[in-house]
Amino acid sequence: MAYKYIDISKYQGDVDFEKVKDHVDGIIIRAGYGQNNIDSKFKRNISECNRLGIPCGVYWFSYAYNEELARKEAEYCLAAIKPYRVELPVCFDFEYDSIKKIKAEHGVTVDKKLAITLCHAFCGAVEAAGYYAMNYTGADFFRNYYDETTLRYDLWFANPKSKADPAKPPRECGIWQYSWTGRVPGING
Numbered sequence: 001m002a003y004k005y006i007d008i009s010k011y012q013g014d015v016d017f018e019k020v021k022d023h024v025d026g027i028i029i030r031a032g033y034g035q036n037n038i039d040s041k042f043k044r045n046i047s048e049c050n051r052l053g054i055p056c057g058v059y060w061f062s063y064a065y066n067e068e069l070a071r072k073e074a075e076y077c078l079a080a081i082k083p084y085r086v087e088l089p090v091c092f093d094f095e096y097d098s099i100k101k102i103k104a105e106h107g108v109t110v111d112k113k114l115a116i117t118l119c120h121a122f123c124g125a126v127e128a129a130g131y132y133a134m135n136y137t138g139a140d141f142f143r144n145y146y147d148e149t150t151l152r153y154d155l156w157f158a159n160p161k162s163k164a165d166p167a168k169p170p171r172e173c174g175i176w177q178y179s180w181t182g183r184v185p186g187i188n189g
Helices: 042-052 067-081 096-106 112-128 139-145
Strands: 005-008 026-033 056-061 090-093 133-138 154-158 175-177
Touching (some): 026 042, 042 056, 056 067, 067 090, 067 112, 112 139, 133 139
Parallel strands (some): 005 026, 056 090, 133 154
């Protein structure tokens, strides 16, 4: 069975959740990024999902460049979500933008081994806290930075297709993001 989830952050502005609730099965909310930077709309977004009974999960955009920082980011994420009901996955989001910033600001070159280590550190901390951990990745990033045989966590796989059949993802994954765009009543942008 295919479920319809959307992901939101401050970039969607003030979402009208009363309108959204009848058009989605769940929402993945950006909790924050880096070293304890909480998304400016996180508390409002998760509070509204909880109030209206909309199942939700979260993602944390990572700028970790070592195992300790990845675990610390997980701690920040877990602290942010502790007061709320989170039924969907808690996701590690590490992307090309993460790698560019890490190289520019810290001089660290991320390779496949480090990317997998960071994912395992974050997701391991999330699982130890009793949540379902998931790793967000795009198709190209997956090819270049992850390894099918060593990556232990379910994927939120971003691989949009122009004529996608939501019931037929291009690979095994927990969530398939088949579009970058979509119109959902109650969201402008």
